Amino acid sequence: MEKKEKRKLSLHKFLYNDNTVGYTFALPFIIGFLGFTIVPMIVSMYYSFTDYNLIKQENFIGLDNYIRLFQDVRFLKSVRVTLKYVFFSVPLKLAFALFIAYLLTRKSKAVTFYRSLYYIPSLIGGSIAVSLVWKELFSSKGLINSILMNLGIEKVSWFGDQKLAMVPLILMTVWQFGSSMIIFAAGLKEIPSTYYEAAKIDGANKGQSFVKITLPCLSPIILYNLVMQTISAFMAFTQAFVITKGGPNDATNFYSLYVYNQAFKYYDMGYASAMSWVMLVVMSLITLLIFKSSKRWVFSEAGQE
């Protein structure tokens, strides 16, 4: 009798334990994370050492896929192209986001409306529809060329010129600055106005207080946005897939597009897996570099050394 009571009590205790409740609610995420992230990652790690091609039984081929990568001219070009894209698109996007956020932190009734307006492009994200619109805009008879021609400038073959094909893709990314902007706007509001008042009394102009107060106070947020946007820029796919298909002459053959083509066009799953792992390493390294460098430029108010 007493034993039963005890067991009931312990079950009760187990059920109402904070940990149990916590894990129960976290379960959907844990299942999803295991099923859709961890397991596929392990499988892809294994496939990267095989010649798996979707259809036939795979053979273990050791490091061959990795060795092949560094002899593959198209792969090396895709790395260069992706780095170029990240290098230009991320700073431009952040600068633009900060600029708009700065404008939109003024006290005005229409601010919420404008913020939503500028956020919309990010809501529709890297969608096919946006890419198709962008393709039309920059096509030979598209809006951009019409404007150029009205200005008396000769029309440009945006997607036919190796050097220019990247420009519409970068502009499209920059245009989707909304999510960084919202974060910047929140950060800007956190900066105590007393700082600015003090600076004003000391005779600082707007530019000086922006450089000396806004930027340092905002630096942790800049770091966050920089890391997030760099990672997402490395994974850019839709624009190139829809608009240029990687062309002309592989000038926009982004890393993830090349991975996709190897996997789903040439059925070379093993090679594509190896490529993804190299990408993970490269991205981790660059993120690490950003974090390392942050010690020099991120200002932390608490003054922790």
Next chain:
Amino acid sequence: MKLKKIMTTLLAASLVLGLTACGSGKKNTTVDNDTSGAKNTEQSSGTKKDESNGEKIKLRMAWWGSQTRHDATVKVIELYESQNPNIDIEYEFFDFDGYFTKLNTLVASNTVWDIFQLGGNFPTYLDKIVPLDEYIANGTVDTSHTTDAYLLTTQYKGSQLALSSGVNSYGIAYDPALFAQAGVAEPNDNWTWDEWKQACLTIHEKLGIYGSSKLDDFISGCSMGISQEDYSLNFFAPSNDKLGFDDPNMLVDYLAMRKELVKAGAYPDPGAIAEIKDIEGDYLVTGEAAMTWVASNQLKSLIKAADRELKIAPAPRKFADGPSGSVIQSSQMLCISKDSKVPEEAAKFINFFINSVEANEILQGERGIPIMDTVRMALQLNADETTNTMYNFIDLIGSYKTGEEVNVISPECKTIIEDQYKLLVEQVIYGDKTPEEAAKEIFDFASRQFK
């Protein structure tokens, strides 16, 4: 406090319930599309009211193609469903690239559609196809109205993998009015690439438009291009395990010609080519070019889109008195997948698709000239002008002398070789490589794929 406890328990319980419900397989949620009357729109996937005992046989089918093809195929499916109320066909259609992306993922997950369309790349999917031999033997599929030659186009190592849903051949569609306007003579049956090039240049010079819209570079430059050198040559050897020629220089002229034409503005640059989305957007249709590359079965869609007189000429040859390089091939075929639980029913539908005169009157040879005499004769009785043009064209190509062994199918590595070739064509155009270097490179690249 008590409320909190109750809430937590309830939430946890609903969560667990929700999870198990997810895993318990799909519930029967048949959508009733028929409430609005008999009208079944083209977009609906054909799910119909389940009247009888609820034991409808479901067949999944997919294909790629133009809008004309989608509309006609959907009508045929609806016709079949109306004649066989126990069959419910769920269909999907794609553009070419989208189709193969989807197919490949389905292959990996062993859930390929019951009936699926394949072209000359079928050797890649051999493991997924249920051959028709058994169904032909037991009479489910009727092949009595066709010839061995037509059956041969979809056989592999003696096994009948499917029946061709039509035969076609490649040619050049052109606008005779634009030719006349530019003062260029219309092509004859054995015109050469030199004449084609000259026509492009003259048209561009006189009219300011492109001479030609895009060609299928790999076919015109490689697979057909090599067969035009000599009757005994193919780009891929008939055994499909090596290349069928050994002199890379045979690829040079085409590359050089492509570069020259782009440079002159008589042929669209790679950016302009990327802007062509479908047949409806082809520069010949929009009047910005006087010629384009066409598979004979696409002629109908092309003329429909252009809405003016277009003619078709055979693809140009390398030498006027040399081989044409053109062959009659199966445009596509409908296959039964090994993942199908009802292959017999799939076979019945395929038989209907190929043999039914009623169905083919809807299809109107959009997938190519039908291989069944009965169907062909019925179609020819009231064929329109375009259909007759297509028949005459196939007859003409069929009358050409060909080599002993012509390879109309392709090995698995074709896609990657084709992509590499197209990349090299662009590199030649941009001056990164000379035609000679590119020819050597694609030859070496293609050879390596077989090792």
